[in-house]
Amino acid sequence: MNYDVVIVGASFSGLTLAHHLPKNLKVLVLDMKKNLDAYIESTGLITQATYDLLAEFVNVGAYIPNKIVAIGVIGTDFNRNFFSYSDAPWIYSTDTPQLVKHMSDTLPENVTLSVNSKFTDYKIDKNNDYSLEVFFSKNGQEQIVRSRFIVGADGAKSSVAKSNKSLSQNKKFLIGLEKVFYGNILLGPNPDKTVYHYWFGEFSLGYGGWLSPTVIKGKKAFRLGLAKLSENANEFGEIKDFVEMLKNKKMIRIEDSTEEILTFASMIPIGGPLKNVCDDYSLLIGDAAGLCGAFAADGIKGSVVSGKVAAKLITAYLNGEKNALKKYHVEIQKYNKLMTYYKKQMLYRWLWDRMKSNRTFDTMFDIISRSKEDFLNQFCDSKDRHKSLLSIVLKISNVPLLLKYSWYLFLDLFKMSEKGI
Numbered sequence: 265m266n267y268d269v270v271i272v273g274a275s276f277s278g279l280t281l282a283h284h285l286p287k288n289l290k291v292l293v294l295d296m297k298k299n300l301d302a303y304i305e306s307t308g309l310i311t312q313a314t315y316d317l318l319a320e321f322v323n324v325g326a327y328i329p330n331k332i333v334a335i336g337v338i339g340t341d342f343n344r345n346f347f348s349y350s351d352a353p354w355i356y357s358t359d360t361p362q363l364v365k366h367m368s369d370t371l372p373e374n375v376t377l378s379v380n381s382k383f384t385d386y387k388i389d390k391n392n393d394y395s396l397e398v399f400f401s402k403n404g405q406e407q408i409v410r411s412r413f414i415v416g417a418d419g420a421k422s423s424v425a426k427s428n429k430s431l432s433q434n435k436k437f438l439i440g441l442e443k444v445f446y447g448n449i450l451l452g453p454n455p456d457k458t459v460y461h462y463w464f465g466e467f468s469l470g471y472g473g474w475l476s477p478t479v480i481k482g483k484k485a486f487r488l489g490l491a492k493l494s495e496n497a498n499e500f501g502e503i504k505d506f507v508e509m510l511k512n513k514k515m516i517r518i519e520d521s522t523e524e525i526l527t528f529a530s531m532i533p534i535g536g537p538l539k540n541v542c543d544d545y546s547l548l549i550g551d552a553a554g555l556c557g558a559f560a561a562d563g564i565k566g567s568v569v570s571g572k573v574a575a576k577l578i579t580a581y582l583n584g585e586k587n588a589l590k591k592y593h594v595e596i597q598k599y600n601k602l603m604t605y606y607k608k609q610m611l612y613r614w615l616w617d618r619m620k621s622n623r624t625f626d627t628m629f630d631i632i633s634r635s636k637e638d639f640l641n642q643f644c645d646s647k648d649r650h651k652s653l654l655s656i657v658l659k660i661s662n663v664p665l666l667l668k669y670s671w672y673l674f675l676d677l678f679k680m681s682e683k684g685i
């Protein structure tokens with residue numbers, strides 16, 4: 265069978281691309297999952313700008329259980345916390361599996377979706393109009409199709425990138441673990457409209473934990489997760505301990521006699537946008553292209569944006585515009601300076617990676633909690649509105665705390681070398 269474009273991965277990036285390629289192109293989407301709605305390895309929080317981008321082609325509004333107007337930040341000792349509010353929703357929680365399923369159910373007729381289909385490799389034969397031989401196994405049976413172009417939308421550990429030496433691969437990761445339970449969040453004044461970030465410090469170096477309200481099958485539920493640097497993931501706390509801590513602190517109530525609805529672990533690329541994302545026959549998008557916030561670990565926006573940009577550029581490229589793919593990062597930047605956002609995220613990541621002890625995290629907590637009214641405006645909305653966390657940290661009144669913070673950062677350097685980090 266011959267296709268114009270084969271897309272490996274049917275999640276946010278691959279499905280966005282499949283929706284946007286012109287209807288005269290014959291497109292095949294492969295995904296190794298048996299059912300796309302079984303689970304999606306994401307908490308699924310999206311900002312207003314991402315919501316708007318999705319609303320251009322799917323009914324995202326039907327998959328929003330919670331509109332979030334607050335963030336609760338919890339210190340390393342689990343006792344100190346502060347809340348910051350916004351007037352309008354700053355992020356939305358999504359029913360992620362059903363939203364992705366809806367994206368796949370509404371694919372146009374020129375697109376064939378093949379689930380239970382694991383991509384394994386591809387080979388280039390320049391003498392054929394359909395220059396690529398794409399290999400995958402479907403229900404355990406080896407399959408080959410021919411294609412003019414292939415797209416790696418297959419996540420942080422992309423097999424498409426691995427199959428082609430001229431493409432870059434992600435090298436730095438957080439490992440994200442999440443559990444979903446029926447029940448209630450009990451912390452703060454409005455838990456159905458709040459997400460919580462736990463500053464774990466030494467328990468979960470590299471990120472921390474989160475708690476986010478959702479609704480599953482009409483019942484109140486919550487998602488609870490932690491992420492940490494993958495290279496030292498085994499040294500620190502486990503998610504089951506996090507669940508126990510939240511239960512003991514009466515921050516959550518798991519519905520009686522219910523087990524977790526879901527549990528998963530997945531890699532989050534935090535090394536920044538990759539350099540070599542295309543060659544004459546291939547392009548990487550979404551997490552596979554490193555388009556994920558290195559600090560906030562938010563990748564859905566980059567997936568949707570890169571899917572849209574890729575559709576335009578691949579079409580131009582297949583129509584003979586040889587340099588079209590080279591404009592990839594430039595076109596992504598046009599979406600509210602998204603590439604600049606990723607650069608800023610790399611700076612925050614650099615700083616966060618140097619924080620190795622609870623006292624350093626506690627001092628940063630002290631600094632930020634002083635500006636709690638403004639915190640939310642500066643935080644994730646920075647992607648949409650170009651705000652900066654630095655503006656609430658670098659203030660004259662914070663100088664004594666910043667000196668203390670710098671001293672602890674300095675001491676953390678020795679902690680790093682002790683551990684050989």
Ligand SMILES: Cc1cc2nc3c(=O)[nH]c(=O)nc-3n(C[C@H](O)[C@H](O)[C@H](O)COP(=O)(O)OP(=O)(O)OC[C@H]3O[C@@H](n4cnc5c(N)ncnc54)[C@H](O)[C@@H]3O)c2cc1C
Pocket residue numbers: 272273274275276277278294295296297305306307308309310381382383384417418419420423440441442489529530531532549550551552556561562563564565567
């Ligand atoms: C625990 C966790 C929580 C997160 N929370 C958020 C959040 O709240 N907000 C946010 O913006 N981002 C979040 N992220 C990041 C976000 O989920 C990702 O950036 C986003 O899902 C990337 O989309 P994608 O389409 O590029 O890849 P993915 O969503 O990773 O999808 C890749 C797809 O490719 C398929 N695939 C992989 N290999 C193959 C193969 N060989 N053959 C066939 N199919 C293959 C997979 O089955 C999968 O369906 C989170 C990530 C994690 C791990």
